[in-house]
Amino acid sequence: MVLSVALLCAPPAFGWGPLGHRVVARLAEAQLTPQARAEVQQLLALRGARHLSDVATWADDLRDTDPVLFARTKRLHFVNFHSRDCLYDPPHDCRDGECAVAAIEKYSAILANRANPPAERAEALAFVVHFVGDIHQPLHADYRHDAGGNDYQVRWRGRGTNLHRIWDSTMLDSTHLSAAQYSRTLLAEGSAIASGGTPAEWAEESCRIDRDDGVYPSSRFIDHAYVERELPIAERRLRQAGARLAELLNRDLGDD
Ligand SMILES: [Zn+2]
Structure with a gap:
């Protein structure tokens, strides 16, 4: 199913939109240790960026800026569970390591290893920020x-x-909040907020x-009652993503 979903995953719906990704990055940045923050800033500077939110949508932007790298990494934005028991089973759910769980583990390890070239670690940081x-x-x-609901047609405000x-x-956009305000x-x-856990457990929760x-x-129909019920769930997921991204970075960029 990985292949078929990847083929069906048509633009532009490909992950939290820019607002969601920037909110997660800002939440994480606010929870970094001073040591992790300093190293994050050094790595971001290599990419001409100052804040985690500056690189939070880079992995999606590759669709336009680097189609070759995008094609190589587009299956890393999601996990397709093979059954509704929601128990992560890599041979089925992450064939050839091509899913978000394996991607977070892989790029987190590249980031944590200070023997790797700084540019490679800076790229890994951008991937981790996005995939978490x-x-x-x-x-x-x-x-x-x-295809993660891409094929599930609904109506919203008459459209x-x-x-x-x-x-x-x-x-998220219906709140009319900026990423900073949100x-x-x-x-x-x-x-x-419940944080901790492993990437596999985060996927199982989703x-x-x-x-x-x-x-x-x-x-x-997506009506007011739906948004009243589901938006708090989406916001809880943003908070969890932010807390866990900070935990991951604090660990990867902490003392040796
Ligand atoms: Zn994405």
Whole structure:
């Protein structure tokens, strides 16, 4: 299913939209240790960037800026679970290591190893920032064979769209908050959020949210009640992604 979903994963719905990715990056940056922050800044400078949010959408932007690298990495933005038990089974769910779980592990290891060339570590940082965000978007770790909701048509405010886009962008954009405002709002909700775990467990959580938490609407209409119910779930996932990205970076860039 990995192949078919990859083929069906048509632009532009490909991960949290820019707002979601930037919010995750800002939440993480606010939770870095001074040591990790200093090294992050050195690595970002190699890419002409100052903040994690500056590189948060780079892996999606490759579609236009570097189609060859995009083609090589486009299967790393999601996980397709083979069954609705939502238990990660790499031979089925991550064939040849081509999924978000394996990608986070791989690029985190490249980032953590100070023997690697700085430019390679800086690229790995950009990938990690993006894929930790994606894996928390529930439809990026789904078991239904509908390209993560890209093939699930719905209506929003009288217009046709698809469920993936609703989760990537539409619900978050409907708040009319900037990434800075949104991240401040979510940070103000406090640090009491379930974090920790492994990338495989983060993906399994996303899969269970798809299965159990009303992500797939009973009708094909995304109405106010849907957003009231699901937007807090999306925001919780952003907070978890931010906290876990910070934990990962603090670990990778901590003391040897
Ligand atoms: Zn993505």
